[in-house]
Amino acid sequence: MLPLLLASQIREADAHTVAHEPIASIDLMERASKAFVGWFVNHFPDKNKNIAIYCGTGNNGGDGVAIARMLYDHGYEALSVKIARFSSRSTDEFDKNLARLKRLDVPLTEMENGDDLPEESNGIVIDALLGTGLNKPLEGEYEKLVKYLNSVKCTMVAVDIPTGFFADGEIDPDATILKADLVITFQQPKINFLLPESGPYIGCLEVVHIGLDEKFIRSLNSPYQLVEEKDIRAKLKHRKRFTNKGTYGHALIIAGQPETMGAALLSSSACAYAGAGLTTACIPENGLIALNNHQPEVMAIVRKEKELPDVDWPKFSTIAIGPGLGKDAASLKLFTRVLASFDRPVVIDADAINMLASNPDLWKHVPKGSILTPHVKEFDRLFGEHKSWWQRLQTGKQQAKNYDVYIVLKNDYTITITPVEKFYFNSTSNAAMASGGMGDVLTGIIAALLAQKYSSEDACIIGNYIHGKAGDELALPNRMYAVLPGRLITQLPVTMVKLMA
Ligand SMILES: NC(=O)C1=CN([C@@H]2O[C@H](COP(=O)(O)OP(=O)(O)OC[C@H]3O[C@@H](n4cnc5c(N)ncnc54)[C@H](O)[C@@H]3O)[C@@H](O)[C@H]2O)[C@@H](O)CC1
Numbered sequence: 436m437l438p439l440l441l442a443s444q445i446r447e448a449d450a451h452t453v454a455h456e457p458i459a460s461i462d463l464m465e466r467a468s469k470a471f472v473g474w475f476v477n478h479f480p481d482k483n484k485n486i487a488i489y490c491g492t493g494n495n496g497g498d499g500v501a502i503a504r505m506l507y508d509h510g511y512e513a514l515s516v517k518i519a520r521f522s523s524r525s526t527d528e529f530d531k532n533l534a535r536l537k538r539l540d541v542p543l544t545e546m547e548n549g550d551d552l553p554e555e556s557n558g559i560v561i562d563a564l565l566g567t568g569l570n571k572p573l574e575g576e577y578e579k580l581v582k583y584l585n586s587v588k589c590t591m592v593a594v595d596i597p598t599g600f601f602a603d604g605e606i607d608p609d610a611t612i613l614k615a616d617l618v619i620t621f622q623q624p625k626i627n628f629l630l631p632e633s634g635p636y637i638g639c640l641e642v643v644h645i646g647l648d649e650k651f652i653r654s655l656n657s658p659y660q661l662v663e664e665k666d667i668r669a670k671l672k673h674r675k676r677f678t679n680k681g682t683y684g685h686a687l688i689i690a691g692q693p694e695t696m697g698a699a700l701l702s703s704s705a706c707a708y709a710g711a712g713l714t715t716a717c718i719p720e721n722g723l724i725a726l727n728n729h730q731p732e733v734m735a736i737v738r739k740e741k742e743l744p745d746v747d748w749p750k751f752s753t754i755a756i757g758p759g760l761g762k763d764a765a766s767l768k769l770f771t772r773v774l775a776s777f778d779r780p781v782v783i784d785a786d787a788i789n790m791l792a793s794n795p796d797l798w799k800h801v802p803k804g805s806i807l808t809p810h811v812k813e814f815d816r817l818f819g820e821h822k823s824w825w826q827r828l829q830t831g832k833q834q835a836k837n838y839d840v841y842i843v844l845k846n847d848y849t850i851t852i853t854p855v856e857k858f859y860f861n862s863t864s865n866a867a868m869a870s871g872g873m874g875d876v877l878t879g880i881i882a883a884l885l886a887q888k889y890s891s892e893d894a895c896i897i898g899n900y901i902h903g904k905a906g907d908e909l910a911l912p913n914r915m916y917a918v919l920p921g922r923l924i925t926q927l928p929v930t931m932v933k934l935m936a
Protein backbone atom coordinates (compact mmCIF):
# COMPACT_ATOMS: atom_id res chain seq x y z
CA MET A 436 0.00 0.00 0.00
CA LEU A 437 1.11 3.53 -0.64
CA PRO A 438 0.45 5.65 2.44
CA LEU A 439 -1.22 8.95 1.47
CA LEU A 440 -0.17 11.91 3.58
CA LEU A 441 -1.75 15.11 4.80
CA ALA A 442 0.06 18.32 3.79
CA SER A 443 1.37 18.61 7.37
CA GLN A 444 2.79 15.08 7.15
CA ILE A 445 4.39 15.84 3.77
CA ARG A 446 6.22 18.71 5.48
CA GLU A 447 7.33 16.31 8.21
CA ALA A 448 8.56 13.83 5.60
CA ASP A 449 10.47 16.62 3.80
CA ALA A 450 12.07 17.73 7.06
CA HIS A 451 12.88 14.15 8.12
CA THR A 452 14.52 13.42 4.77
CA VAL A 453 16.55 16.64 4.97
CA ALA A 454 17.74 15.80 8.50
CA HIS A 455 18.33 12.06 8.14
CA GLU A 456 19.37 11.28 4.59
CA PRO A 457 20.90 13.84 5.13
CA ILE A 458 20.42 16.25 2.24
CA ALA A 459 20.37 20.05 2.20
CA SER A 460 16.90 21.45 1.63
CA ILE A 461 18.14 23.25 -1.49
CA ASP A 462 19.41 19.93 -2.86
CA LEU A 463 16.08 18.25 -2.17
CA MET A 464 14.48 21.06 -4.14
CA GLU A 465 17.01 20.45 -6.90
CA ARG A 466 16.06 16.77 -6.92
CA ALA A 467 12.34 17.58 -7.06
CA SER A 468 12.80 20.10 -9.87
CA LYS A 469 14.95 17.65 -11.80
CA ALA A 470 12.25 14.98 -11.47
CA PHE A 471 9.68 17.45 -12.81
CA VAL A 472 11.92 18.48 -15.70
CA GLY A 473 12.76 14.85 -16.54
CA TRP A 474 9.09 14.16 -17.16
CA PHE A 475 8.41 17.50 -18.81
CA VAL A 476 11.13 17.36 -21.49
CA ASN A 477 10.01 13.91 -22.59
CA HIS A 478 6.44 15.01 -23.09
CA PHE A 479 6.93 18.60 -24.32
CA PRO A 480 9.89 18.25 -26.66
CA ASP A 481 9.23 21.44 -28.73
CA LYS A 482 12.01 23.75 -27.58
CA ASN A 483 10.69 26.77 -29.45
CA LYS A 484 7.32 26.87 -27.77
CA ASN A 485 6.63 29.77 -25.40
CA ILE A 486 6.91 28.60 -21.81
CA ALA A 487 5.98 31.06 -19.06
CA ILE A 488 6.89 29.96 -15.54
CA TYR A 489 4.86 31.68 -12.81
CA CYS A 490 6.57 31.48 -9.45
CA GLY A 491 5.55 32.41 -5.91
CA THR A 492 8.25 33.20 -3.38
CA GLY A 493 7.93 30.06 -1.22
CA ASN A 494 9.37 26.66 -1.99
CA ASN A 495 6.86 25.93 -4.75
CA GLY A 496 8.15 29.10 -6.38
CA GLY A 497 11.71 27.91 -5.61
CA ASP A 498 10.93 24.78 -7.63
CA GLY A 499 9.64 26.95 -10.46
CA VAL A 500 12.78 29.04 -10.61
CA ALA A 501 14.98 25.91 -10.52
CA ILE A 502 12.82 24.35 -13.26
CA ALA A 503 13.36 27.47 -15.42
CA ARG A 504 17.14 27.10 -15.06
CA MET A 505 17.01 23.41 -15.93
CA LEU A 506 14.80 23.97 -18.97
CA TYR A 507 17.27 26.64 -20.11
CA ASP A 508 20.08 24.08 -19.74
CA HIS A 509 18.01 21.66 -21.84
CA GLY A 510 17.96 24.22 -24.65
CA TYR A 511 14.40 25.57 -24.33
CA GLU A 512 14.57 28.85 -26.24
CA ALA A 513 11.37 30.75 -25.42
CA LEU A 514 11.30 30.78 -21.63
CA SER A 515 10.06 33.59 -19.45
CA VAL A 516 9.82 33.71 -15.66
CA LYS A 517 7.22 35.80 -13.82
CA ILE A 518 7.72 36.19 -10.09
CA ALA A 519 4.62 37.00 -8.02
CA ARG A 520 6.06 39.34 -5.36
CA PHE A 521 2.78 39.67 -3.55
CA SER A 522 4.39 39.26 -0.14
CA SER A 523 7.67 40.50 1.26
CA ARG A 524 8.49 37.01 2.53
CA SER A 525 10.50 34.45 0.60
CA THR A 526 12.27 31.22 1.53
CA ASP A 527 16.07 30.83 1.43
CA GLU A 528 15.73 28.11 -1.18
CA PHE A 529 13.72 30.45 -3.39
CA ASP A 530 16.25 33.26 -2.98
CA LYS A 531 19.19 30.98 -3.77
CA ASN A 532 17.52 29.60 -6.87
CA LEU A 533 16.58 33.06 -8.05
CA ALA A 534 20.20 34.20 -7.70
CA ARG A 535 21.28 31.18 -9.77
CA LEU A 536 18.69 31.95 -12.45
CA LYS A 537 19.72 35.58 -12.67
CA ARG A 538 23.11 34.48 -13.96
CA LEU A 539 21.39 33.14 -17.08
CA ASP A 540 19.85 34.91 -20.01
CA VAL A 541 16.20 34.16 -19.13
CA PRO A 542 13.67 37.04 -19.28
CA LEU A 543 12.39 37.68 -15.78
CA THR A 544 9.52 39.89 -14.62
CA GLU A 545 8.67 40.73 -11.03
CA MET A 546 4.95 41.34 -10.51
CA GLU A 547 3.98 43.40 -7.50
CA ASN A 548 0.66 44.24 -5.93
CA GLY A 549 -1.46 46.24 -8.33
CA ASP A 550 0.73 45.68 -11.42
CA ASP A 551 -0.92 44.85 -14.73
CA LEU A 552 -0.89 41.16 -15.51
CA PRO A 553 1.49 39.92 -18.23
CA GLU A 554 -0.15 38.80 -21.48
CA GLU A 555 -0.14 35.09 -22.17
CA SER A 556 -1.37 33.29 -25.25
CA ASN A 557 -0.74 29.89 -26.83
CA GLY A 558 2.26 28.16 -25.30
CA ILE A 559 2.64 26.53 -21.94
CA VAL A 560 2.24 28.01 -18.48
CA ILE A 561 4.05 26.30 -15.61
CA ASP A 562 2.29 27.05 -12.34
CA ALA A 563 4.73 27.27 -9.44
CA LEU A 564 2.86 29.96 -7.52
CA LEU A 565 1.75 28.07 -4.42
CA GLY A 566 2.05 24.42 -3.45
CA THR A 567 1.31 22.42 -0.34
CA GLY A 568 2.01 25.50 1.80
CA LEU A 569 -1.44 26.89 0.93
CA ASN A 570 -3.10 27.87 4.22
CA LYS A 571 -6.14 29.86 3.13
CA PRO A 572 -8.25 30.22 -0.02
CA LEU A 573 -6.83 32.54 -2.66
CA GLU A 574 -7.75 36.19 -2.41
CA GLY A 575 -6.46 39.56 -3.59
CA GLU A 576 -3.60 39.52 -6.11
CA TYR A 577 -3.21 35.73 -6.14
CA GLU A 578 -6.89 35.26 -6.86
CA LYS A 579 -6.80 37.86 -9.64
CA LEU A 580 -3.74 36.22 -11.22
CA VAL A 581 -5.18 32.70 -11.08
CA LYS A 582 -8.51 33.86 -12.50
CA TYR A 583 -6.59 35.46 -15.34
CA LEU A 584 -4.50 32.33 -15.99
CA ASN A 585 -7.69 30.27 -16.04
CA SER A 586 -8.96 32.52 -18.82
CA VAL A 587 -5.99 32.26 -21.19
CA LYS A 588 -5.60 29.63 -23.88
CA CYS A 589 -2.41 27.94 -22.74
CA THR A 590 -1.53 24.44 -21.62
CA MET A 591 -1.33 24.65 -17.84
CA VAL A 592 1.19 22.43 -16.08
CA ALA A 593 1.19 22.67 -12.28
CA VAL A 594 4.20 21.95 -10.12
CA ASP A 595 3.20 19.59 -7.29
CA ILE A 596 -0.35 20.94 -6.93
CA PRO A 597 -2.56 23.47 -8.77
CA THR A 598 -2.33 26.83 -7.03
CA GLY A 599 -5.22 27.28 -4.61
CA PHE A 600 -6.02 23.57 -4.29
CA PHE A 601 -5.82 22.15 -0.77
CA ALA A 602 -3.96 18.83 -0.54
CA ASP A 603 -6.46 17.62 2.06
CA GLY A 604 -9.53 18.95 3.87
CA GLU A 605 -12.64 20.46 2.39
CA ILE A 606 -12.65 22.04 -1.05
CA ASP A 607 -14.94 25.05 -1.33
CA PRO A 608 -16.85 24.76 -4.63
CA ASP A 609 -16.64 28.56 -5.08
CA ALA A 610 -12.90 28.84 -4.43
CA THR A 611 -10.59 30.14 -7.12
CA ILE A 612 -8.18 27.37 -8.07
CA LEU A 613 -5.87 27.05 -11.05
CA LYS A 614 -7.25 24.67 -13.68
CA ALA A 615 -4.28 22.53 -14.65
CA ASP A 616 -4.26 20.33 -17.73
CA LEU A 617 -1.47 18.37 -16.10
CA VAL A 618 -0.14 18.19 -12.56
CA ILE A 619 3.31 16.75 -12.01
CA THR A 620 3.24 16.00 -8.32
CA PHE A 621 6.06 15.02 -5.99
CA GLN A 622 6.42 11.60 -4.36
CA GLN A 623 2.74 10.63 -4.16
CA PRO A 624 -0.75 11.88 -5.03
CA LYS A 625 -2.23 14.23 -2.46
CA ILE A 626 -5.39 12.86 -0.82
CA ASN A 627 -7.75 15.38 -2.43
CA PHE A 628 -6.42 14.43 -5.89
CA LEU A 629 -8.32 11.15 -5.46
CA LEU A 630 -11.66 12.81 -4.71
CA PRO A 631 -14.06 14.00 -7.43
CA GLU A 632 -13.67 17.68 -6.48
CA SER A 633 -10.24 17.57 -8.13
CA GLY A 634 -11.89 16.84 -11.51
CA PRO A 635 -12.11 20.44 -12.80
CA TYR A 636 -8.57 21.31 -11.65
CA ILE A 637 -6.53 18.26 -12.65
CA GLY A 638 -6.86 17.10 -16.24
CA CYS A 639 -4.12 14.56 -15.91
CA LEU A 640 -1.91 13.50 -13.02
CA GLU A 641 1.68 12.33 -13.03
CA VAL A 642 3.65 11.35 -9.92
CA VAL A 643 7.43 11.74 -9.88
CA HIS A 644 9.59 10.35 -7.09
CA ILE A 645 11.86 12.67 -5.18
CA GLY A 646 13.33 10.17 -2.73
CA LEU A 647 11.58 11.16 0.50
CA ASP A 648 12.29 8.69 3.31
CA GLU A 649 9.80 5.88 2.71
CA LYS A 650 10.45 4.17 6.00
CA PHE A 651 9.56 7.37 7.80
CA ILE A 652 6.47 7.82 5.64
CA ARG A 653 5.28 4.32 6.60
CA SER A 654 6.00 5.01 10.26
CA LEU A 655 3.42 7.83 10.17
CA ASN A 656 0.81 5.06 9.92
CA SER A 657 -1.51 7.10 7.74
CA PRO A 658 -5.15 6.03 7.78
CA TYR A 659 -5.27 6.86 4.05
CA GLN A 660 -3.76 4.16 1.85
CA LEU A 661 -3.64 3.67 -1.91
CA VAL A 662 -3.96 0.01 -2.89
CA GLU A 663 -1.26 -1.22 -5.24
CA GLU A 664 -1.07 -4.31 -7.41
CA LYS A 665 1.49 -5.96 -5.14
CA ASP A 666 -1.03 -5.85 -2.28
CA ILE A 667 -3.56 -7.76 -4.32
CA ARG A 668 -0.97 -10.29 -5.44
CA ALA A 669 -0.12 -10.91 -1.79
CA LYS A 670 -3.76 -11.33 -0.81
CA LEU A 671 -5.15 -13.52 -3.61
CA LYS A 672 -5.19 -17.22 -2.77
CA HIS A 673 -4.39 -19.92 -5.32
CA ARG A 674 -6.77 -22.82 -5.87
CA LYS A 675 -5.27 -25.98 -4.48
CA ARG A 676 -5.42 -29.59 -5.64
CA PHE A 677 -8.21 -31.78 -4.25
CA THR A 678 -10.51 -28.84 -3.70
CA ASN A 679 -14.09 -28.83 -4.92
CA LYS A 680 -17.05 -26.50 -5.23
CA GLY A 681 -17.68 -26.83 -1.50
CA THR A 682 -14.27 -25.33 -0.80
CA TYR A 683 -15.21 -22.05 -2.48
CA GLY A 684 -18.46 -21.37 -0.69
CA HIS A 685 -22.06 -20.85 -1.62
CA ALA A 686 -23.29 -17.29 -2.23
CA LEU A 687 -26.92 -16.25 -2.30
CA ILE A 688 -27.73 -13.18 -4.39
CA ILE A 689 -31.12 -11.64 -3.62
CA ALA A 690 -31.88 -9.30 -6.47
CA GLY A 691 -34.12 -8.30 -9.37
CA GLN A 692 -37.70 -7.42 -10.11
CA PRO A 693 -39.38 -8.38 -13.38
CA GLU A 694 -38.25 -5.03 -14.85
CA THR A 695 -34.77 -5.14 -13.33
CA MET A 696 -33.82 -8.77 -13.81
CA GLY A 697 -30.65 -7.57 -15.54
CA ALA A 698 -29.26 -6.48 -12.17
CA ALA A 699 -29.86 -9.98 -10.76
CA LEU A 700 -28.28 -11.62 -13.81
CA LEU A 701 -25.22 -9.38 -13.71
CA SER A 702 -24.56 -9.74 -10.00
CA SER A 703 -25.07 -13.50 -9.93
CA SER A 704 -22.99 -14.05 -13.08
CA ALA A 705 -20.21 -11.90 -11.63
CA CYS A 706 -20.35 -13.98 -8.45
CA ALA A 707 -19.94 -17.21 -10.40
CA TYR A 708 -17.13 -15.81 -12.59
CA ALA A 709 -15.28 -14.42 -9.53
CA GLY A 710 -15.03 -17.95 -8.24
CA ALA A 711 -17.84 -18.72 -5.78
CA GLY A 712 -18.15 -22.52 -5.62
CA LEU A 713 -21.93 -22.25 -5.89
CA THR A 714 -24.13 -19.28 -6.65
CA THR A 715 -27.87 -19.14 -6.06
CA ALA A 716 -29.98 -16.21 -7.19
CA CYS A 717 -33.19 -15.38 -5.37
CA ILE A 718 -35.28 -13.84 -8.14
CA PRO A 719 -38.90 -13.15 -9.08
CA GLU A 720 -40.74 -16.10 -10.56
CA ASN A 721 -40.98 -14.65 -14.03
CA GLY A 722 -37.22 -14.10 -14.18
CA LEU A 723 -36.50 -17.83 -14.07
CA ILE A 724 -36.35 -18.42 -17.81
CA ALA A 725 -34.04 -15.46 -18.23
CA LEU A 726 -31.71 -16.76 -15.51
CA ASN A 727 -31.62 -20.29 -16.89
CA ASN A 728 -30.89 -18.98 -20.35
CA HIS A 729 -28.35 -16.43 -19.30
CA GLN A 730 -26.34 -18.35 -16.72
CA PRO A 731 -27.22 -22.02 -16.31
CA GLU A 732 -24.52 -22.39 -13.64
CA VAL A 733 -26.52 -20.22 -11.26
CA MET A 734 -29.25 -21.93 -9.23
CA ALA A 735 -32.51 -20.23 -8.38
CA ILE A 736 -34.78 -19.62 -5.44
CA VAL A 737 -38.01 -18.24 -6.78
CA ARG A 738 -39.85 -15.34 -5.12
CA LYS A 739 -43.60 -15.40 -5.55
CA GLU A 740 -45.45 -12.12 -5.18
CA LYS A 741 -45.75 -11.01 -1.55
CA GLU A 742 -44.79 -14.47 -0.26
CA LEU A 743 -41.50 -14.87 1.56
CA PRO A 744 -39.42 -17.59 -0.07
CA ASP A 745 -38.54 -20.60 2.01
CA VAL A 746 -34.78 -20.37 2.42
CA ASP A 747 -32.41 -22.61 4.35
CA TRP A 748 -30.34 -19.60 5.48
CA PRO A 749 -27.46 -21.30 7.30
CA LYS A 750 -26.43 -23.26 4.23
CA PHE A 751 -25.15 -20.11 2.55
CA SER A 752 -21.65 -18.79 3.17
CA THR A 753 -22.75 -15.25 2.42
CA ILE A 754 -25.65 -13.23 1.06
CA ALA A 755 -25.69 -10.18 -1.19
CA ILE A 756 -28.92 -8.25 -1.32
CA GLY A 757 -30.20 -5.27 -3.24
CA PRO A 758 -29.41 -5.00 -6.97
CA GLY A 759 -32.67 -4.20 -8.75
CA LEU A 760 -34.63 -5.51 -5.78
CA GLY A 761 -37.02 -2.58 -5.40
CA LYS A 762 -38.21 -1.13 -2.12
CA ASP A 763 -41.78 -2.38 -1.96
CA ALA A 764 -43.29 -4.03 1.11
CA ALA A 765 -42.31 -7.55 -0.02
CA SER A 766 -38.70 -6.51 -0.59
CA LEU A 767 -38.57 -4.84 2.82
CA LYS A 768 -40.00 -7.95 4.45
CA LEU A 769 -37.42 -10.10 2.73
CA PHE A 770 -34.55 -7.77 3.69
CA THR A 771 -35.78 -7.77 7.29
CA ARG A 772 -35.92 -11.58 7.21
CA VAL A 773 -32.37 -11.81 5.88
CA LEU A 774 -31.04 -9.60 8.66
CA ALA A 775 -32.96 -11.59 11.27
CA SER A 776 -31.87 -14.98 9.93
CA PHE A 777 -28.23 -14.55 9.01
CA ASP A 778 -25.39 -13.58 11.28
CA ARG A 779 -22.37 -13.71 8.96
CA PRO A 780 -21.29 -10.64 6.94
CA VAL A 781 -23.64 -9.75 4.09
CA VAL A 782 -23.27 -7.38 1.14
CA ILE A 783 -25.85 -4.60 1.15
CA ASP A 784 -26.25 -2.75 -2.14
CA ALA A 785 -28.61 -0.51 -4.11
CA ASP A 786 -32.25 -0.86 -2.98
CA ALA A 787 -31.21 -2.63 0.21
CA ILE A 788 -29.18 0.48 1.06
CA ASN A 789 -32.21 2.64 0.31
CA MET A 790 -34.41 0.46 2.54
CA LEU A 791 -31.85 0.75 5.32
CA ALA A 792 -31.88 4.53 4.84
CA SER A 793 -35.64 4.73 5.26
CA ASN A 794 -35.80 2.10 8.04
CA PRO A 795 -32.88 2.94 10.32
CA ASP A 796 -34.22 0.49 12.93
CA LEU A 797 -32.83 -2.26 10.73
CA TRP A 798 -29.28 -1.12 11.47
CA LYS A 799 -29.23 -3.01 14.76
CA HIS A 800 -29.69 -6.29 12.88
CA VAL A 801 -26.96 -5.73 10.28
CA PRO A 802 -24.34 -8.43 10.96
CA LYS A 803 -20.93 -7.18 12.08
CA GLY A 804 -18.40 -7.05 9.27
CA SER A 805 -21.09 -6.55 6.63
CA ILE A 806 -20.25 -4.54 3.53
CA LEU A 807 -22.30 -1.63 2.18
CA THR A 808 -21.57 -0.53 -1.37
CA PRO A 809 -23.20 2.89 -1.87
CA HIS A 810 -22.60 5.33 -4.69
CA VAL A 811 -22.59 8.95 -3.59
CA LYS A 812 -26.36 9.45 -3.71
CA GLU A 813 -27.02 6.27 -1.75
CA PHE A 814 -24.36 7.32 0.75
CA ASP A 815 -26.11 10.66 1.30
CA ARG A 816 -29.50 8.97 1.54
CA LEU A 817 -28.07 6.75 4.23
CA PHE A 818 -26.15 9.33 6.23
CA GLY A 819 -27.53 12.74 5.19
CA GLU A 820 -26.48 15.38 2.67
CA HIS A 821 -22.80 16.33 2.54
CA LYS A 822 -21.23 19.45 1.11
CA SER A 823 -17.92 17.84 0.26
CA TRP A 824 -16.26 14.47 -0.24
CA TRP A 825 -13.92 15.19 2.63
CA GLN A 826 -17.01 15.43 4.89
CA ARG A 827 -18.26 12.14 3.47
CA LEU A 828 -15.00 10.48 4.41
CA GLN A 829 -15.33 11.73 7.98
CA THR A 830 -18.96 10.58 8.24
CA GLY A 831 -18.08 7.24 6.67
CA LYS A 832 -15.33 6.77 9.25
CA GLN A 833 -17.71 7.40 12.15
CA GLN A 834 -20.52 5.25 10.79
CA ALA A 835 -18.31 2.32 9.80
CA LYS A 836 -16.99 2.31 13.35
CA ASN A 837 -20.39 2.85 14.91
CA TYR A 838 -22.05 -0.07 13.08
CA ASP A 839 -18.93 -2.22 12.71
CA VAL A 840 -19.33 -2.41 8.95
CA TYR A 841 -17.27 -1.71 5.82
CA ILE A 842 -18.44 1.08 3.55
CA VAL A 843 -17.38 0.91 -0.08
CA LEU A 844 -17.98 4.43 -1.37
CA LYS A 845 -17.96 4.03 -5.13
CA ASN A 846 -16.18 6.44 -7.45
CA ASP A 847 -13.15 6.76 -9.71
CA TYR A 848 -10.98 5.81 -6.76
CA THR A 849 -13.50 3.73 -4.83
CA ILE A 850 -12.83 4.07 -1.12
CA THR A 851 -13.21 1.24 1.37
CA ILE A 852 -13.82 2.73 4.81
CA THR A 853 -13.23 0.26 7.63
CA PRO A 854 -14.52 0.01 11.21
CA VAL A 855 -10.98 0.74 12.44
CA GLU A 856 -10.83 4.12 10.71
CA LYS A 857 -8.80 3.19 7.63
CA PHE A 858 -9.45 4.40 4.10
CA TYR A 859 -8.29 2.19 1.24
CA PHE A 860 -8.36 4.00 -2.11
CA ASN A 861 -8.64 1.72 -5.10
CA SER A 862 -6.25 2.49 -7.94
CA THR A 863 -7.87 0.69 -10.89
CA SER A 864 -10.89 1.45 -13.16
CA ASN A 865 -11.48 3.96 -15.93
CA ALA A 866 -14.22 6.16 -17.35
CA ALA A 867 -15.19 3.56 -19.99
CA MET A 868 -16.68 1.59 -17.09
CA ALA A 869 -19.22 4.31 -16.30
CA SER A 870 -22.31 2.38 -17.30
CA GLY A 871 -25.42 0.95 -15.62
CA GLY A 872 -24.91 -2.48 -14.10
CA MET A 873 -21.25 -2.00 -13.14
CA GLY A 874 -22.19 -1.71 -9.47
CA ASP A 875 -24.21 -4.94 -9.65
CA VAL A 876 -21.09 -6.66 -10.93
CA LEU A 877 -19.03 -5.33 -8.02
CA THR A 878 -21.60 -6.65 -5.55
CA GLY A 879 -21.41 -10.10 -7.12
CA ILE A 880 -17.60 -10.06 -6.99
CA ILE A 881 -17.49 -9.07 -3.32
CA ALA A 882 -20.03 -11.77 -2.46
CA ALA A 883 -17.91 -14.33 -4.32
CA LEU A 884 -14.85 -13.34 -2.32
CA LEU A 885 -16.70 -13.54 1.01
CA ALA A 886 -17.95 -17.00 -0.03
CA GLN A 887 -14.33 -17.97 -0.66
CA LYS A 888 -13.51 -17.05 2.96
CA TYR A 889 -11.70 -13.79 2.34
CA SER A 890 -12.15 -11.40 5.27
CA SER A 891 -14.61 -8.54 4.75
CA GLU A 892 -11.72 -6.10 4.45
CA ASP A 893 -9.92 -8.18 1.83
CA ALA A 894 -13.16 -8.86 -0.05
CA CYS A 895 -13.62 -5.08 -0.42
CA ILE A 896 -10.02 -4.32 -1.31
CA ILE A 897 -9.59 -7.22 -3.75
CA GLY A 898 -13.10 -6.87 -5.16
CA ASN A 899 -12.65 -3.21 -6.06
CA TYR A 900 -9.24 -3.85 -7.50
CA ILE A 901 -10.12 -6.77 -9.78
CA HIS A 902 -13.34 -5.08 -10.88
CA GLY A 903 -11.39 -2.01 -12.01
CA LYS A 904 -8.47 -4.02 -13.33
CA ALA A 905 -10.69 -6.15 -15.57
CA GLY A 906 -12.16 -2.89 -16.91
CA ASP A 907 -8.67 -1.48 -17.47
CA GLU A 908 -7.50 -4.62 -19.27
CA LEU A 909 -10.43 -4.34 -21.66
CA ALA A 910 -10.63 -0.59 -22.17
CA LEU A 911 -7.08 0.71 -22.08
CA PRO A 912 -5.17 -1.40 -24.62
CA ASN A 913 -8.16 -1.62 -26.96
CA ARG A 914 -9.03 2.06 -26.54
CA MET A 915 -12.63 1.11 -25.87
CA TYR A 916 -15.04 3.98 -25.41
CA ALA A 917 -17.32 1.95 -23.17
CA VAL A 918 -16.94 -1.40 -21.42
CA LEU A 919 -20.21 -3.15 -20.70
CA PRO A 920 -20.65 -5.00 -17.42
CA GLY A 921 -21.48 -8.30 -19.13
CA ARG A 922 -18.17 -8.22 -21.00
CA LEU A 923 -16.27 -7.27 -17.87
CA ILE A 924 -17.65 -10.29 -16.03
CA THR A 925 -16.11 -12.77 -18.47
CA GLN A 926 -12.74 -11.03 -18.09
CA LEU A 927 -12.70 -11.54 -14.30
CA PRO A 928 -11.15 -15.04 -14.18
CA VAL A 929 -8.45 -13.90 -16.63
CA THR A 930 -7.68 -10.84 -14.51
CA MET A 931 -7.58 -12.89 -11.32
CA VAL A 932 -5.26 -15.54 -12.68
CA LYS A 933 -2.89 -12.89 -14.08
CA LEU A 934 -2.68 -11.37 -10.61
CA MET A 935 -1.72 -14.76 -9.21
CA ALA A 936 1.00 -15.42 -11.81
N1 LIG B 1 12.20 20.69 1.23
C1 LIG B 1 10.94 20.91 0.96
O1 LIG B 1 10.16 21.32 1.82
C2 LIG B 1 10.46 20.69 -0.43
C3 LIG B 1 9.39 21.43 -0.91
N2 LIG B 1 9.02 21.34 -2.17
C4 LIG B 1 8.06 22.30 -2.73
O2 LIG B 1 7.64 23.19 -1.74
C5 LIG B 1 6.25 23.36 -1.78
C6 LIG B 1 5.78 23.79 -0.45
O3 LIG B 1 6.48 24.99 -0.18
P1 LIG B 1 6.15 26.00 1.00
O4 LIG B 1 5.86 25.22 2.22
O5 LIG B 1 7.25 26.98 1.04
O6 LIG B 1 4.80 26.67 0.57
P2 LIG B 1 4.27 27.25 -0.81
O7 LIG B 1 5.36 27.55 -1.74
O8 LIG B 1 3.16 26.37 -1.24
O9 LIG B 1 3.62 28.63 -0.32
C7 LIG B 1 4.47 29.67 0.11
C8 LIG B 1 3.86 30.48 1.21
O10 LIG B 1 2.72 31.18 0.76
C9 LIG B 1 1.91 31.55 1.84
N3 LIG B 1 0.51 31.29 1.52
C10 LIG B 1 -0.24 30.20 1.80
N4 LIG B 1 -1.50 30.31 1.34
C11 LIG B 1 -1.55 31.52 0.74
C12 LIG B 1 -2.58 32.24 0.09
N5 LIG B 1 -3.80 31.73 -0.07
N6 LIG B 1 -2.31 33.47 -0.40
C13 LIG B 1 -1.08 33.99 -0.27
N7 LIG B 1 -0.05 33.37 0.36
C14 LIG B 1 -0.28 32.16 0.85
C15 LIG B 1 2.35 30.74 3.02
O11 LIG B 1 2.99 31.58 3.93
C16 LIG B 1 3.32 29.73 2.40
O12 LIG B 1 4.32 29.33 3.25
C17 LIG B 1 5.73 22.03 -2.29
O13 LIG B 1 4.47 22.13 -2.88
C18 LIG B 1 6.81 21.68 -3.29
O14 LIG B 1 6.52 22.29 -4.54
C19 LIG B 1 9.79 20.57 -3.10
O15 LIG B 1 10.81 21.39 -3.55
C20 LIG B 1 10.36 19.33 -2.45
C21 LIG B 1 11.17 19.69 -1.26
Ligand SMILES: [K+]
Nearest residue numbers: 562565596598
Ligand atom coordinates in the same frame (compact mmCIF):
# COMPACT_ATOMS: atom_id res chain seq x y z
K1 LIG C 1 1.62 25.10 -8.02
